[in-house]
Amino acid sequence: MGNIDELIAKLAQDNATVKPAPHPYKLSLVWMGWATAYLAVSLLFSGLRPDMAAKFHEPWFVAEIVALVCIFVATSLSASLLSFPDIHQLRRVAFAPVITFALFVLVILLAWRADNPPAPLPVHSFQCTMGITMLSLLPAAWMFYVMRKFASTHYHLAGCCALLFAFSIGAIWLRLYEVNDSIVHVIQWHYLPMIAFGIIGLWLGKVMLKW
């Protein structure tokens, strides 16, 4: 008991004015703002796919991009909430990525069904995964750096959401840059690796966000 009182006295002595952490919604908006700017700069350097205007008249392509943007928003929101010990008492919102992923899978499956006759596979393969990974590394590192300043009690999920957020930037970038109509290629070399990195995020969260 004496130890506890001593500790309390010590902690109280150490207590200075603390700047409260921003609201998770604000935090998420800041993350999305920086990520959008990063995506815009990347597209400025790489250029947009030449058939972009025509692609935006294809409903499944538009649905795919919208679903990716939903993942981008939901994972950013969830990562920011999961950075707080009590998930900012907004537990339901934190699990929004589950719904957006279900929507995404549905869109991809329907787009796959609609791809008839199937578009020819491009000659390249793993280069797409490499491209997405390279582009996503910087936002991923930055996300973990920022999230370490908070106090996550769900570090596995927080790590997963952080990586999914970073890799959704890479996935959007490649979809807007690469001239490719094969949904099979996109699933195999864009989205499956993205999900695999999300799973790696579960482990990385434990390593990076433990406090």
Next chain:
Amino acid sequence: MRQSLDGDQRAYTVLLQETSRLLRPFLAKRLSFTNEVDDLLQEILISIHKARHTYDGNRPYRPWMYAIARFRLQDYLRAHYADQLHHADDLSEMEEYLHDPVTESAISYEYISGEVEKLPGKQATILRLMHQEGYTAKEVAEKLGMKESAVKVAAHRAYKILRRKLAR
């Protein structure tokens, strides 16, 4: 908590004292030893101090505080059980000792009391109760809220450690 975030040391002391008062029964219900409760309580208070910037004054304090307490408790239990598994002895090896009288010993307690105090908390308590206070394994089990076989196993492990130390 809002006053504490503004640097009010007195308000912060009261808050931590109140937190400690709330958490003590919460931890005592989940842990068997007072020293474990104290250790973990200290750890939780430090965690609350470290994470205080993540508290938003517009939300209730208790869910935030209990979230940290549960997180630290889970961490503690995970480490505790992992450690136990690491040091677990073969069950078949244990079985032969379970029927042995564990309170009889050729060496007097006073002779080894210094070494007993260096044992992990639970083992030291069990040996102290059995050899200094003269309780039987069954009585110790009742006193500590453990199973008799668990007391015997803990005592056996303690003897093993002591034997190793005294043999040096």
